[in-house]
Amino acid sequence: MPVEVKLIRRWIVISKDHMINDEIRAKEVRLVGAEGEQIGIKPIREALQMAIDLNLDLVNVAPQAKPPVCRIMDYGKFRYETQKKDKEARKNQKIVDIKEVWFRANIEEHDYQTKFRNVIKFLGEGDKVKCSVRFRGREITHASIGQKILERVKNEVAEISTVERQPKLEGRSMIMILAPKAQ
Numbered sequence: 289m290p291v292e293v294k295l296i297r298r299w300i301v302i303s304k305d306h307m308i309n310d311e312i313r314a315k316e317v318r319l320v321g322a323e324g325e326q327i328g329i330k331p332i333r334e335a336l337q338m339a340i341d342l343n344l345d346l347v348n349v350a351p352q353a354k355p356p357v358c359r360i361m362d363y364g365k366f367r368y369e370t371q372k373k374d375k376e377a378r379k380n381q382k383i384v385d386i387k388e389v390w391f392r393a394n395i396e397e398h399d400y401q402t403k404f405r406n407v408i409k410f411l412g413e414g415d416k417v418k419c420s421v422r423f424r425g426r427e428i429t430h431a432s433i434g435q436k437i438l439e440r441v442k443n444e445v446a447e448i449s450t451v452e453r454q455p456k457l458e459g460r461s462m463i464m465i466l467a468p469k470a471q
Contacts, residue, residue, distance in 0.1 A: 306347050306363075308345050308347050309345055309346050311348075312332060312346065312348050314348075315331065316329055316331050317329070317330060317348075317357065318357045319338070320359040320360070322342060322360045329355060335360075344360050344363075345361060345363040384414065385416070386465070387406075387410040387415050387418070388418040389403050389406055389417060390422055391420065391434075392422060393422075393423055393424075393427045393433045393434050395437065404444065407445060407466070408445065408448070411445060412468075414468055416467045417465070418463060418465050418466075420464075422460065428460055431457055431462060434455075434462040435462065438464045441464070442455075448468065449468055449469060450466070451464065451465070451466060451467075452465040
């Protein structure tokens, strides 16, 4: 009495990234085994049957290759591990914010020191700092005063930051962007 082999369809509509099992339309594929060993070029039916015999999935990992490269693996486990790695990578990345500190053209020394401490704090936290001098009314005719203020800030934080954008007049403001030095 012949033994009947049933085709098991696993993960029917789970993947948009990879073609798996019956979705693979190539006539023959370069097959990689479950342990990473090269099996060779096989017809798609034979490769699919090998995957079913091992109770695993046939996954097209390089569809652009000639012939396409397919691997025998547990696709659910592969997806889980990939999502876990992506989540870990997102958790470890640092999002750099741009903090802004406003100065005035006729700023007093104490106000300057307070704002300067904020610049140092933001750079220490790893954020970029946008230093702006805002001009009101006729102050715009003395843009050199704003230039001097930004140059002073730039010189005082030279050891902990780099100037990403030199002081430049835009409308009624003069803007300079500082980035923390890489440690």
